[in-house]
Amino acid sequence: MHPEEDWVSxxxxxxxxxxxxxxxxxxxxxxxxxxxxxxMAELLAVLYTRVLHVDPREPRWPDRDRFILSKxxxxxxxxxxxxxxxxxxxxxxxxxxxxxxxxxxxxxxxxPGVEFSTGSLGxxxxxxxxxxxxxxxxxxxHRYVCLMSDGDCDEGSTWEAILFAAHHHLDNLTVVxxxxxxxxxxxVKDVLDLEPLGEKLRTCRWAYREVDGHDxxxxxxALKTLPFEQGKPSWLTAHTVKGKGVSFMxxxxxxxxxxxxxxxxxxxxxxxxxx
Ligand SMILES: Cc1ncc(C[n+]2csc(CCOP(=O)(O)OP(=O)(O)O)c2C)c(N)n1
Numbered sequence: 001m002h003p004e005e006d007w008v009s010x011x012x013x014x015x016x017x018x019x020x021x022x023x024x025x026x027x028x029x030x031x032x033x034x035x036x037x038x039x040m041a042e043l044l045a046v047l048y049t050r051v052l053h054v055d056p057r058e059p060r061w062p063d064r065d066r067f068i069l070s071k072x073x074x075x076x077x078x079x080x081x082x083x084x085x086x087x088x089x090x091x092x093x094x095x096x097x098x099x100x101x102x103x104x105x106x107x108x109x110x111x112p113g114v115e116f117s118t119g120s121l122g123x124x125x126x127x128x129x130x131x132x133x134x135x136x137x138x139x140x141x142h143r144y145v146c147l148m149s150d151g152d153c154d155e156g157s158t159w160e161a162i163l164f165a166a167h168h169h170l171d172n173l174t175v176v177x178x179x180x181x182x183x184x185x186x187x188v189k190d191v192l193d194l195e196p197l198g199e200k201l202r203t204c205r206w207a208y209r210e211v212d213g214h215d216x217x218x219x220x221x222a223l224k225t226l227p228f229e230q231g232k233p234s235w236l237t238a239h240t241v242k243g244k245g246v247s248f249m250x251x252x253x254x255x256x257x258x259x260x261x262x263x264x265x266x267x268x269x270x271x272x273x274x275x
Contacts, residue, residue, distance in 0.1 A: 006206045007049070007050070008216055008217055010218055011042070011046060011049055011050070011216040011220075012042075012045075012079070013064065013229060014045040014048075014084060015041040015042045015044075015045040015216070016041075016050060016080070016272055016273055016274070017079055017080070017084060017108065017247055018037075018041040018045060018080040018081055018084070018262020019037075019038055019041050019272045020246075020272065020274045021076075021079075021080035021083070021084075021093055022034055022037035022041075022076050022077050022080055022270070023038075023072060023235060023260060023265060023268050023269060024036060024093070024248075024265070025076050025079075025080070025093050025096035025097070025103075025249075026076060026096075026097070026259055026260065027259065027260045027261075027262075027265045028094065028097075029075075029096045029097025029101075029105070029195070029259075030097070030259050031041040031096070031097040031105055031259055032073075032256060032257040032258060032259055033073045033074055033076065033105070033256065033257070034076075034159075034243075034249070034255060034258075034259065034260065035078075035145045035180075035182070035242045035243035035252070035255025035256055035258075036071060036073055036074035036077075036149070036180075036239045036242065036256065037074045037076050037077035038076060038077075038243050038244045038245055038246065038249065038255075039048075039070070039074075039178055039180040039213070039240040039241060039242045039243065039244050040077055040147065040213075040240065040243070041077060041165070041237055041244070041245075042213060042214045042215070042219060043147065043176055043178060043213055043217050043240075044077055044078065044080075044081040044147075045216060046216050046219040046220050046223065047081075047145065047147075047176070048081045048082075048084075048085055048225070049144070050220050050223070050224075051065075051220075051223045051224075051226075052064075052065045052067055052087075052143075052145065053065045053142065053143075054113065055122060056082075056085050056086040056087045056112075056113065057086075059087060059112045059113050060159060063140065063141075063142050064142060065142050065143045065144070065145065066115050066128070066131060066143070066144045066145070067115060067145050067146075067147070067254055068115055068124045068127060068128045068140065068144070068145070068146045068147070069107050069118060069120070069124065069146075069147050070121070070122070070123060070125060070128075070146055070149065071108055071116055071118070071124075071147065071148060071149035071151065071152060071178065072106040072107040072117065072118030072119035072120075072123075072124075072265070073105070073119060073147050073176075074107075074149075075104070075105070075107030075114075075118075076096060076103070076109055077102050077105055078106075078108075078114065079092075079093060079096065079111065080093065081146075082111070082112070082114070085113070086112075087112045087113035088102075088111065088112050088113070088234055097201075099100050106118065106119035106120070107204045112200070117225050120156050121151050121152050121154070122148070122152055122154075122155025122156070122158045123157065123159040124146045124147075124148060124152065125127070125146050125148060125157075125162070125165075125175065126151070126157050126158075126160065126161040126164075126190040128144045128145075128146040128161075128173060128215075129161045129164050129170060129173065130169075131144055132144040132165070132170045132172050132173040133168050133170060135172060136168075136170065136172055136259050138143070140189065141172075142172070142175045143172055143173075143174065143226065143248075144170075144172055144174070144175060145173075145174045145175075146173070146174070146175050146176070147175075147176045147177075147178060148175055148176070148177050148178065149177075149178050149183075150177065150178075150179055150180065150181060150183065150188045150194060151183045151184070152199075153177070153194050154191070154192045154194075156181075161270060162204050162206065163202070163204060163226055163229040165206070165233040166205035166206055166232065166233060168190060169231045169232065169233075169251060170185065171227035171230055171231055171232055171234070172227070172228070173233045173234070174223075174226055174227070174233070174234040174235070174236065175233070175234070175235045175236065175238045176223075176238055177235065177236065177237045177238060178238060178240050178241055179197075179237050180186040180211065180240040180241060180242035180244075181242070182242040182251060182253055183253075183256070184253075184254070184256050184257065185253065185256075186253060187253070197237060198237065200225065201235045205232060205233040205234045206232055206234070207228035207229035207233070207234050207235065208235045208237070209222050209228055209235070209236050209237070210236070210237045210238075210239065211237075211238050211239070212238070212239055213238030213239050213240035213242060214241070214244060219238065219253050222236055223236065242255060242256070243255040245268075245271060246267075246268040246271050246272065248264070248267070248268075249268070259273075
């Protein structure tokens, strides 16, 4: 295989393992949010193998890139990629969402590799902005990447941060939007329509691009060019499918809070190509 294609298949395999971990964790813990996790598997696979400079042997290395998950309810997918990268033992995932377990349902900074705890939507970007501004003032060159949901974009705090980042020319800051167009209780177009999103972001002086959020080569090509424009924060809208890979979950509102039973787990694993 051509070396260029090697990484693509490695990355797709990592995304498949992230999905498998998320399905098993939420099944064992009887927790919801599995659809939210499945939609960002390729985004996390590319970020953690091709983009972020992070080191599992030294999670607090001062010059590491900082990744903040704003959609904290999907934290299981970040735990999965961190376990795969060796930030903590894989068997921690067995205790996800269970009493005495080390991995809480919403993402927690008590877990090695996690920078910030979230769960209330709209908190990730404001925090990332403050951290990015402080780093720039300290003449640091590492990057800040905030992964957000479309639900995050319904929050006023997010729009305040959008204005703030452009005002301060934070080109060390990138948003990746997991735009799966489904929220907790409905579709974005019915809950609070975000369109025309690109026009809004460009008008707010962000450098803006869009990709297929399940195409690892497409995601990688975009994130390789950061910042998209000197002097502007970068925004990558990744078009994704909630519940991606599992036929009875894809694009459904039910996959937000629902958890999978034994027979659904078997079907879901088969459909994502496990076993
Ligand atoms: C401020 C706030 N309001 C409400 C909620 C409850 N809630 C949890 S997830 C969610 C929306 C889920 O949709 P989205 O944010 O688009 O994430 P997705 O799972 O689709 O990626 C809501 C409303 C919350 N976590 N925070």
